[in-house]
Amino acid sequence: MNENNAVLDKKIPLRSELGQGLKRHEGHERNMRVHFARSMLRNILHSASQGLGIGAVLTYAEMLQMGATRDKNRVQVDAGIHDALMENAAAGRQWLAAFENILSAFEKQYACENIAADILSREFAAAVNDAEKFRGIKNQWLSMDPVTFSGRVRVSREGFREIMDELLLNAFKYSPPSSRIRILCCSTEKLVSFMIVNEVETMRGGVSGVPPEYQKKVFEPFFRLNNTWDDRFRDQRFGLGIGLTLAENVANACGGQLYTYEIDLPVTDTEKSAESAKRIVSELVLEKAG
Amino acid sequence: MAKILAVDDSEPMRQMISQTLISGEHEVVLACDGEEGVKKFAEDRFDLVITDINMPVLDGFGLVREIRQRDNGVPILALTTESEDEKRRSGAAAGVDGWIVKPFKPAQFLAIIKQVLS
Numbered sequence: 453m454n455e456n457n458a459v460l461d462k463k464i465p466l467r468s469e470l471g472q473g474l475k476r477h478e479g480h481e482r483n484m485r486v487h488f489a490r491s492m493l494r495n496i497l498h499s500a501s502q503g504l505g506i507g508a509v510l511t512y513a514e515m516l517q518m519g520a521t522r523d524k525n526r527v528q529v530d531a532g533i534h535d536a537l538m539e540n541a542a543a544g545r546q547w548l549a550a551f552e553n554i555l556s557a558f559e560k561q562y563a564c565e566n567i568a569a570d571i572l573s574r575e576f577a578a579a580v581n582d583a584e585k586f587r588g589i590k591n592q593w594l595s596m597d598p599v600t601f602s603g604r605v606r607v608s609r610e611g612f613r614e615i616m617d618e619l620l621l622n623a624f625k626y627s628p629p630s631s632r633i634r635i636l637c638c639s640t641e642k643l644v645s646f647m648i649v650n651e652v653e654t655m656r657g658g659v660s661g662v663p664p665e666y667q668k669k670v671f672e673p674f675f676r677l678n679n680t681w682d683d684r685f686r687d688q689r690f691g692l693g694i695g696l697t698l699a700e701n702v703a704n705a706c707g708g709q710l711y712t713y714e715i716d717l718p719v720t721d722t723e724k725s726a727e728s729a730k731r732i733v734s735e736l737v738l739e740k741a742g
Numbered sequence: 743m744a745k746i747l748a749v750d751d752s753e754p755m756r757q758m759i760s761q762t763l764i765s766g767e768h769e770v771v772l773a774c775d776g777e778e779g780v781k782k783f784a785e786d787r788f789d790l791v792i793t794d795i796n797m798p799v800l801d802g803f804g805l806v807r808e809i810r811q812r813d814n815g816v817p818i819l820a821l822t823t824e825s826e827d828e829k830r831r832s833g834a835a836a837g838v839d840g841w842i843v844k845p846f847k848p849a850q851f852l853a854i855i856k857q858v859l860s
Contacts, residue, residue: 500845501823503752507845511758515848519765533761540754657776657801680796683752 491674495692503683504543512537543686553689557698562608564706566741573599575609576635576646579616586621589684590629592650599646601639605738611702612736615710616646617689618699619734623650625685626732645737652714652730655680661714662732670712673697708738744789744859745769749779749805750821751797755844759792759821766852776800780808788816789859795822795829803836810837817858821846 501507512533521528576599587594623633627650636647652661658678662670669675676693690698696712703710712734746768748759756772763770771786773779777800779793791809795802806818819840820833830841840858842851 497825498823502755502844504754508754508758511762511845511848515762515765518848536754536757536761653798655798655801657804658796658798678796680751680798682798683754 488673491672491693495674495676499547499681499692502681504540504686505547506540506544508540509537509544512540546686547691550689550691554692554694554698557690558701562611562702562705564606564608564611566604566606567609567612568604569599569601571609572605572607572612575613576616579613579620580635582613582617583620583624585687586624586685590624590627592624592627592629592631592633594633594635596635597637599637601637601644601740604741605644606741607706607708607738608702611706615699615702615736616648618695619648619736621685621688621695622734623648623732625682626653627651628653639740642740643737644740645735647736648734649715649731652732661730662712663714667711667713671696671700671710703736703738706738708736711735711737743767743769744855745771745787746790746792746855747771747773747779747783747786747788748792748821749773749776749797749802750794751775752794755794762846762848762851763855765848766855768855776802776805776808779805783809784812790855791816791818792821792855793818795820795824795833803832806833806836806838819854819858 499505516529516533516537519530519533576596580594580596620633627633631651634647634649636645636649638645638647654660655678658680659666662677666677670677674693674697688695696710700710712732715731715733717729717731746763748756748763748770749772750756750759751774753774756774760770760772771782771788773782775797776793779791780800783791791806793802793805797805800808802820802822806820809816809818814837817839818837819842820838821842821844822829823844824830825843833841840854842854
């Protein structure tokens, strides 16, 4: 009995430590949930309030009422304000559709298969074609190296295309007008890497590029480096700071990894400022099959 | 009637601000980011500046600081989606006189402008 008590006594501090550790873990999880919920709500609020969409519908509806004249049962309104209201209502619907896209993307299953370079090259070309409407917005130009590697990589064709769609969209959104975006492919014995490399659009007052401290954060759900919103990209499938999270999920589902980071390139004669030497690299690394 | 410089990176938002200000019989000059705002402010005299905060190239805080170096008297209103106290404090420190959160109510927006100008 005494011996048992002695053993128990020794265990008590251990239990206490375990209890503390568990509490810390639960506390961390709770903080993460609160952080996630706050980011999500803040992004929804920002997106609803700025540019075309729900917020503008409210403002235009009130402007319509301010300038309206009543004649018995009929109300006369300003045609310009009415048209702007309807345009924003359409944008609001598009915004709600993005929520549906996000929900279905979270639930989607991807079938991974072993794919050769020529097939992935076609998927890549299709992703570039999908992204053409976004490329034209800031008149950037794409240069694409041939997709070549020996053997096959393990990935879902659909998933690969969706990841490339997202990476290309980000490259167009966050690089300067008329700049060059490079698509590179390189391989080792076991891995194949697809890189999209774009120049950095500098922002005074906000975050420019992807500084090292944000390299992991950009994959967090609903995280945005800046709260700027470019209406010209409103046709994007997701928005709300969720695209990279979904792309990373797809990459991981196929055993791949997704990275975003900055590199410094040697400055050429035509690039005078230090900023012009910076590039953002978005890289998908896939394993070769068997 | 006042001459107002309105700065916002969103084209539809600029259009909406402009329509509201014109309905209040004000004259409006528009700029699409902080840098263009600084340039337009230097070229003319304004009774009021209304600026967004989150903008590419130069943000609203940067614009306000640049304006305050040249002119300490012109009233400046922030019109933004940001509603957090920390941002408001940063705005006040930079030289913002008033803070309006989007989406704005046109009648209230015009009333605030009238109050600021008086």
